[in-house]
Amino acid sequence: xxxxxxxxxxxxxxxxxxxxxxxxxxxxxxxxxxxxxxxxxxxxxxxxxxxxxxxxxxxxxxxxxxxxxxxxxxxxxxxxxxxxxxxxxxxxxxxxxxxxxxxxxxxxxxxxxx
Amino acid sequence: xxxxxxxxxxxxxxxxxxxxxxxxxxxxxxxxxxxxxxxxxxxxxxxxxxxxxxxxxxxxxxxxxxxxxxxxxxxxxxxxxxxxxxxxxxxxxxxxxxxxxxxxxxxxxxxxxxx
Numbered sequence: 001x002x003x004x005x006x007x008x009x010x011x012x013x014x015x016x017x018x019x020x021x022x023x024x025x026x027x028x029x030x031x032x033x034x035x036x037x038x039x040x041x042x043x044x045x046x047x048x049x050x051x052x053x054x055x056x057x058x059x060x061x062x063x064x065x066x067x068x069x070x071x072x073x074x075x076x077x078x079x080x081x082x083x084x085x086x087x088x089x090x091x092x093x094x095x096x097x098x099x100x101x102x103x104x105x106x107x108x109x110x111x112x113x114x
Numbered sequence: 115x116x117x118x119x120x121x122x123x124x125x126x127x128x129x130x131x132x133x134x135x136x137x138x139x140x141x142x143x144x145x146x147x148x149x150x151x152x153x154x155x156x157x158x159x160x161x162x163x164x165x166x167x168x169x170x171x172x173x174x175x176x177x178x179x180x181x182x183x184x185x186x187x188x189x190x191x192x193x194x195x196x197x198x199x200x201x202x203x204x205x206x207x208x209x210x211x212x213x214x215x216x217x218x219x220x221x222x223x224x225x226x227x228x229x
Contacts, residue, residue: 043220
């Protein structure tokens with residue numbers, strides 16, 4: 001079975017500062033990797049995903065994540081955060097062989113301060 | 115195009131009462147899911163349905179039943195609610211048969227409190 005570890009439950013950061021949200025996974029088979037974002041009182045939305053090809057993937061709002069197979073990591077980064085980025089971020093994995101069931105991490109709450 | 119809709123948005127139950135959470139999607143997706151979200155535990159899969167007429171247990175199915183009524187609708191039933199079922203419930207859908215749309219789309223959630 002696969003698992004996802006998000007070691008940081010909360011990350012406080014000042015506006016315009018860089019941020020990295022860490023995600024490590026464990027799986028005996030190849031996986032797809034996802035980051036979802038949940039704004040307050042809303043459902044989850046896909047932020048970005050790695051399926052194949054380039055190991056660096058980007059979202060439309062400036063986030064990027066890099067798949068590192070040797071370190072089994074998929075850390076999320078943004079060079080300069082905005083107040084509007086305040087949300088909870090979930091890393092998730094999906095086994096390539098088992099259809100579309102996701103396994104989620106426990107989430108990281110990003111709190112951006114002015 | 116509403117995406118994934120859930121009703122109700124909020125519900126308070128007493129221990130032992132029953133209720134059904136409704137979910138519908140208008141994206142013609144084959145797969146649908148029910149998750150629960152608890153503080154510090156992320157989202158955990160309760161049940162999923164890979165296609166109309168099929169359902170399978172997820173990670174935490176005890177105390178729940180589901181019905182895939184048709185391709186659009188997937189309901190979650192609590193037969194005898196317990197305080198441990200206090201949570202936020204999310205429905206999601208996806209279409210893994212289409213490579214580019216393996217993304218899961220989530221509804222806004224139902225906040226359930228069991229007293």
